[in-house]
Amino acid sequence: MFMTNLVATLALASTVTAHTRMFSVWVNDEDQGDGRSLYIRSPPSNSPVKDIDNAAIVCNVGGGQAVSKFVNAAAGDKLSFEWYHDNRGDDIIDLSHKGPIITYIAAFTEGDGFEPIWSKIDEEGLAGTTWAVDNLVANGGKKDFTLPSTLAAGKYLIRQEIIALHEADAAFSENSARGAQFYPSCVQVEVTGSGSAVPDQNFDFQTGYTYSDPGILFNLYSGSVTSYPIPGPAIWSTVGGSDSSPTSTKAASTTQATPTSVPTTTAVTTTAVATTLLTATKPVTSLTAQTTQVTSQPTGSVGTVALYGRCGGAGYTGATECAQGFCKVQNPYYSQCVQN
Template sequence: MRAYASAGLLILGFASLANAHTTFTTLYIDRKNQGDGTCVRMPYDGETATFPIHPVTSGDMACGRNGTEPVQFVCPAKKGSLLTFEFRLWPDAQKPGSIDPGHLGPCAVYLKKMDNMLTDSASGDGWFKIWEDGYNAETEKWCVDTLVENNGLLSVNLPQGLPSGYYLVRPEILALHWAAHRNDPQFYLGCAQIFLDSNIHGPLEVPKEHLATIPGYVDLDTPGLTFDIYQKDMPPYPMPGPQVFTPNSSQSEANTNPNAKPMVQTVGLVPSDCLLKSANWCGKPLAPYSDSPSCWRAVNDCFAQSKECKKSSPPVGLRNCDVWSAYCESINQLCAQNVFQGPPAFSAQEVVVPPPGELPVMWNNVFEKKEG
C-alpha cells in the first residue's frame, strides 16, 4: 500500500496544489502533431483555462468551458488510429509540466458520434466510454501517476468496430485530492473534433447500459467522486460513468451494407490554399498587386488577417500569429519602399511545439481485457 502524507502535511500541501491545474491543448493522430489547439474545443480565457469544471452537473462537463461551440477544423483519423492527448499546466507551454502529481485520480476517454459537427449539441445523451484507468492495487498507481510519468501524454486506440463519421473525443481527468475532505472532485477535460474514415458504414449501435448523458452521468454523491485517496486500506475504486464499450469489429463489418457509399469528410477540412495554420485559423493568399493602391490594400488585408488570428487564438499562444504578422510587416516595408510588385511568396513554416516526451502507447489496454 502506498504511504500517503499525514493529514497535517496534506493541509500544508493544499496551498501549493491550488493553482497546479491542467488543460487539454493538443491532439496527435497516429503520432502526428495536429498543432496546438487545432481541432480542439478549448476555453477562451487563458487565466482560467486550466481550472476544473464546476459544478460537476453543469453543461461545461461535456466539452469544457466554451466547449459547446465548434471549432473550424476537424482532424481526420483512420480505423484503429492512435489518438494522443496532451495535457499542460501552462496552455502555451511557456513552462514544462502537465498536472501536479498530487492531483491523483482516474482518467477516461469518451466518444460521441455527431451527425452534424457544426450544429449538434455536445451536451446531452449519446456519449460512451472507450477507455478508462483508475487505481491499480498491484502497482499502487493512479492513472494520473502514469500521466505524469508520460509528461501529460495520454494515448488510446480508436476501437476497430466504429463506423465512419464525425466524432467528438473527450479525454477526462478526475482529480480526487480534495474529493473526500472538501467535497470538491475536480474534472479536467476537453473535446477534439475528428472524422473517422473506416470501411464500416451505417449507424452506431451502443447498448443502452453503455450510454451516458453529459452532464448528468455524475453528481457529488457518485461514489467515484467521494472516494478518499488517503485512506490506509484502499478498497477497489468505483469508476464513474458506464462501463467501457468496444464495438465488435467483425459484427460491424458483417452488418455493413456492401453497396453503401463510403462516407467522405466534407466539413472541417483545412483549405488547400492555407498558407499558415494557427490552431483553427488559416492565413489566406493575398491578392496580386502591381501599384501603390493595391499594394497598401494587400497590407491592410494581411494585418486584418493577423488581427483575426490573434482574436481567434485559444490560450495555446500566438506563435504562428506572430509569424504571420512578420510576413505582413515585410510587405508593409516593401510598399513603403515603393516596391509594388507582389505579394512576395510566403515561405515560413508552421511553428509546432514539440511533444514533452515520447508519445506513449495505450496503457491499461481495455481491448485485451475484453478479449481475455
Template sequence: MSPTTTLLLSLLATQASAHTFIWGVFVNGIDQGTSYGIRTPAYNAAARKGGYNNSPVKDLNSIDMRCNVLGDIPAHNTIKVNPGDNLTFDWHHEIRNDTDDIIAESHHGPSLIYISPDPPTQNSFVKLWHQGKFQTNPFPQPGKWSTTADIKKHFGHMHVRIPAGLKAGPYLIRAEMIGLHEGEVSYLENARRGAQFYPDCVQIEVMGDGDVELPSGVGFPGAYSYEDPGVVHNIYCSTETRKPKTSTTPCATDYIIPGPTVWSGAWPETTAVSVGPVKGATTATPWSTWIGTDSVVTSVTYRDVRSQTIVGSSVYTPSWSEVYATPTATAERW
C-alpha cells in the same frame, strides 16, 4: 491563438495551481498542431500571467461537464482519422514540452476517454477507455493513480484507438482527468472542496467505409452522480484528512471508476506509441495580446469601486446545436 479565442472574465480569480487541459493531438505519432481540432476551455484568472484556461469543473449538473467551459463553440478545424488510428492526447499545465509538470502531484485520480457523434445528445457518449487506481499503499500514501502515476509520468500522453470499422462521420472525443485530492466530501456539501473534473473535447472526422455505429451511451451532465463512490472518495483512506480534519467518507481501499463500462467495440488494449516533434507554439499567448471585440465573455461582474456592491452582471449561456455545423476552417494553429 487567434483573437476569436475565448476569454473568461471573473472578479473571483481561481488559483492557477497545476491544473491541465489538452494542448495537442498526435495521430499515429504525428502531431496535428497545437490547439488544432481542440475545443480549448475558456480563460480565467486573467490577473496573473495573462490568464489560465486549465481550471476544473466541479458542478456535476453543469453543462460544462460535457466539454468544459465554452465547449459548445466548435474549434476551427477537425482532425481526420481512420478506424484503428492511434490518438495521443497531449495534456499540459503551462507549457507544451517535457519540462511541464502536466498536473499537480497531489491531483490523484482516474483518466477516461469517451466518444460521441457530433453534435452529442443526452445519451451519446460511449466510453472507449479508462484507468483508475492500480496500486494501494499504506496510509497516508494515496497509492498509484492514472493521472499522476501514468499520464503525468509519461509527459502528459493519454492514448486511445479509433474503434475498428467505425462508421464515417463527425465525432467528438471527450478525454478527461479527475482529481480526487479534495474528493473526500461532495461538492454539494462543501463547494470549496469536492472532486475536480478536467474534461476536454477534440473534433474528429472518421473516414473510410466502416459500418459500425455507436450504441446508446451516457450524457454530460448526467453520467456522474454525487452518490458515486468514484466521485466522493478519500484517496488517503483515513478518517483523518486535511481540511477538514474529519471526514465521514468510508475508508475504501478499492476504487470504482465513475461512468459506464468500456464499450465492447473499443480496442481491448490501448498501447503507447512513439510521438514525433510538436508543431506550433509551445506557450500560450497572453490574453492581453489577443483580446478584442470578438472575444467571448462568459462571465463578468461589475462592482461599485467604493462600496464594492454588485451593480450588474452578465453570464454566457451555452447553446449546444442539435445539428452538425461544419467548422470555419483556418490554417492558423496556435
C-alpha cells in the same frame, strides 16, 4: 514569520500549478500541432469543473461551440491526447491530482447541453498504487488510447477527462470549496474507415454522474485504497470488433432497454435501437448516414456491465446484466451495477 509567509506562498503556488488542460493530439505518434481553439474546444483557463449540474461538465466552459478544424484519423489508429499545466513541454499536472482518465466519443454536434449521446471508449483508474494521472505524467503528458477499429466513418467529438480526487472526500454539492475536480476537454475528430459501428451507449453526464457516485465521492486518503470504481458506463462493447450473431440472451437485454414492441428478429432489434439513437440526439448531417449503416449492423450494446457501470434507466440501450452484484435503480434515468 518569514517561513510562515513562504509556506503560505508555496501552498498557493502548488494549488495554481496543479491545474491542467489539453494542448494537442498525436495520431499514430505523429504530432498534430497545438490544437487549442483550433481542433480542441479549449476552455478559457485550466481551471476544473466541479459542478456536475452545469453543462460545462460535458465539454468544459464554452465547449458547446464548434472550432474550425478536425483531427484526421482512421478507425483503429492510436491517438494520444497531450496535457499541460501552462505551456507545452512544461509541467503537466501536480501529482497531488490523483485520479482516473476517461475517454468518451459522440457523433459530432454543436450542442452545449446534456444530450445523452456519449459512449465510453477508454478508461484508466488505479492499478496497484499507480493512478492514471501518475502514468500521464510519466508519459510526458500524453494519454494514449485506440480508436475502435470498427468505428463508422464520420465526424466525432472525443471527450477526454481527468478527474482529480485530492478533494473528492467531500461532495461539491455539500461543500463547494471541495469536491472532485473534472478536467473535461473535447476534440473534433474526422474518422475514415469502412466500419459501421455507431456509438450508441447514450450516456448522459447529467444523470450518469452524481455527487454520490462512488468514483466521484472518493477518499484518496483512507490509507487502504486498493481499488477505485471508475465512473460512467462500462466500455462501449462494440469496441474491439463486431459481433454478427447476437445470442438470444443479448437480444433479450436489448429488448428490456427498448420500450417498444418485442423484437422478433435481429433486424427489428437494430432498427429499434437506431430509432432510439435518432430521437435521443440532435439531428446532425453526419449522423444520418451513420444511422443508415446501423440498420444492417448489430447494436454493440450487448454484453455485461462492470461493477458500478450503468445498467438501465430511461433512454438507455446498453447491456443490462451486471458482471457482479445487481442492477440497482438509482432514479428513473439511471440504474447502476452495485455489490450485493
